[in-house]
Amino acid sequence: MDIRRVILATVLSALVLIGFDYFMPEEHKTSSAIQGKTTAITAPPTENDQPKVTDREETPSRLPIDAVDVVGSVNLRGARLDDLVLRGYHETVKPDSPLVRVLEARNEKEPTYVEFGWYGSPGQTIKLPDSHTLWTTSAPKLGSDAPVVLTWDNGGGLTFEIDLAVDRDYMFTVTQKVRNTTGAAVSLVPFSRVVRAYTPVETGGMLVHEGPISVIDGKLGEESYKSLRDGSTAPNFVSWSKAGTGGWAGITDKYWLAAVVPDQKEEVGGTYGFDTPAGAYQVGFTGQxxxxxxxxxxxxxxxxxxxxxxxxxxxERYQHEMNIPDFWKAVDFGWFAFLTRPVFFVLDWLYQFFGNFGLALLTFTLIVKAVFFPLASKGFRSAAAMRDIAPRMKELRERYKDDPVQMNQQVMQLYKKEGVNPASGCLPLLIQAPVFWCLYKVLYVTIEMRHAPFVGWIHDLSAPDPTNIFNLFGLLPFDPTLVSSWLLLGAWPILYGITIWLMQRINPATVDPAQKPVFIMMPFIFTFFMARQPVGLVIYYCWNNLLTMAQQYTIMKLHARKKNEPEIIPPAKPRGKKG
Incomplete structure (x- = not known):
């Protein structure tokens, strides 16, 4: 296998890794592209209807949440779900680090919360619950097996109830009720939304969407924070809206999601907005x-x-049990989702078998090598055939150097005569490039890989190698990355560079003298490039290179054995007379 082809495939994979999401357009990327398809909100909220995020309380009344996987509280002043912590996830790999908080309390500087309520129809003067309303509770605590009812009487013949329940994972059920004891009919419109009153630092870069997200009428919508700010118009501060039946909408981070899910049989209007005075992004639904x-x-x-x-x-389970359309798309598997998801499920199955994602990764690489072995063998044979005819090709180029057309014809005839396909040597490696991309996406976007340990010093396969040669792997008490982010070079990236160098030494290629310095620098270039990538990907490449060398040795042995066997020439068919 020509080392140049290996490097070519690696370079192409790197280019795909860096550039694919940058150049490919995203659905609903800007609000201007979709404003022509929007629908108006059913009823514009009045100042009394529209809760503001600028209200602050020193000691708000709270309903504690103590469920299996979450803990936190509900703000009874406004009935907002604004304090939620995940029991099973820490901010860092250290077991004593703080638990991850997906919803922030109201007295924090950067609040994120969920609220629900009612809008009044135009022309009605009804006192409705708002951000100042103090609700009473039927129980002292909300738990996985202990639902709670919140109640508020408006003093004018309407009683509002919110039945709250939470399962053993992360799904809350919210049933809003209005009991009318007046002498006249009352018309109300329900709403629910996720509110984030700050602009977060997006950690996913170009490879993963972070921000407003929805699926309405089976179509994925992903908006940037900037597009919501630019598209927001007073008085409703709606940047984008779309009518549909069911769906879901919310705000996503790389690993976490806060989303509202309406009744899947109801007609609703999904809305993205930015409340300019409050500086708050709002994503949710309003009844149609x-x-x-x-x-x-x-x-x-x-x-x-x-x-x-x-x-x-x-x-996936919520999607099937609750008929939530395309709920799995909250995980940004990208445009290659039809390949990336199977890669994830294979890795996850291997993890369930081995109990370690690192071992699952090594086994997955071995499986990929086995699957592509026939193609690799064919590519090696093609490369060997190209080397065999290289002197004759050189002779043809010298002979027809003044006639390019004739030279190309002669070269093609030589290829045909010898049964050589010049592209078949690169094709097997290029076919494997999507596997590389899918693996990278899985390591980068799935929470299952977050804080997944391997062996030794690797405690998080989704993060770069934490060791650094520039401080002698921790012997010197300083962090070189504080000087420059490029001063990060761990042990695994160094091992990866060594495997590239070994492949060059074991399989020396005939390189143009002008290109020789580039090939000498390749191990160093890719060592520094991979130092900033998830260490799981670096381990994959190290293991892949070692398997490639072993595979190449096996193919060379098989090829040499076949080449030394006497060629069996079938006897010519006797020519019979026609007729």
Missing amino acids: KPLVAAPNAEIETTSHVFAGAKEVRLL
Whole structure:
């Protein structure tokens, strides 16, 4: 196998890794592209209807949440879910580090919360619950097996209830009820939304979407924070809206999601907005048809709130059990999702078998090598054939150097005569490039790989190698990356560079003298490039290079044995007379 082809495939893979998401357009990337398809909100909220995020309280009344996978509280002043911590996830690999908080309390500088309520129909003067409303609770605590009812009486004949329940994972069920004891019918429109009152630092870069996200009418919508700010217009501060049936919408980070899920049979209007005075991004749903509560009657609507980790299998389960359309798309598998998802499920199955994602990764690489072995063998044979005919090709180029057309014809005839396909040597490696890309996406975007340990000093396969040769692997008490982010070079990237150098030494290629310095520098270039990538990917490449060398040795032995065997020439067929 020609080392130049290996390096070519690596370079192409790196270019795909860096440039694919940058150049490929995203759905609903800018609000201007979709404003022509939007629909208006059913009823514009009044100042009384529209809760503001600037309100602050020193000692708000709270309903504690103590569930299996989450802990936190509900702010009874406004009935906001604004304090939620995940029991199973820490901020760092250290076991004593703080737990991950997906919803922030109101008195924090950077609040993120979920709220739900009602809008009044135009022309009605009804006192509705807002951010100042103090709700009463039926129980002292909300738990996985202990639902709670929040109640508020507006003093004018309407009683509002919110039935809250939480499962053993991250899904809340919210049933809003209005009991009408007045003598006239009341028309109300329900809403639910996720609010983030700050602009976060996006850690995913170009490779993963972070920000407003939705699936409405089966179409994925991904907006940037900037597009919401630019598209927001007073008085409703709506940047984008779309009517549909069911769906889900929320705000996503790399690993975490807060989303509202309406009744999948109800017609709703999904909205993205930016409340400019409050500096708050709002993503959620508003009912398209008012619910009418006749005198002495009751109306109700049920929705759900997901606030937690984007665990792939959990999202898939909610999708099937609750009929939430394309809920798995909260994980940004990218445009190659049809390949990336199977790669994830294979890795996850191997992890369930071995109990270690590092071992699963090594086994996955071995499987990929076995699958592509026939193609690799064919590529080696093609490369060997190209080397065999190289002197004759040189002779043809010298002979027809003044006639390029004739030279190309003669070269093609030589290829045909010898049964050589010049592209077949590169093709097997290029076919494997999507596997590399899918593996990179899986390591980068799935929470299952976050803080997944391997052996030794590797405690997180999704992060770069934490060791650094520039401080003698921790012997010197300083962090070189504080000087420059490029001063990061761990042990595994160094091992990766050594494997490239070994491949060059074991399989020396005939290189143009002008290109020789480039090939000499290749191990160093890729060593520094991979130093900033997830260490799981570096381990994959180290193991892949070692397997490639072993595979090449096996193929060379098989090729040499076949070449030394006497050629068996079949006897010519006797020519018979026609007729």
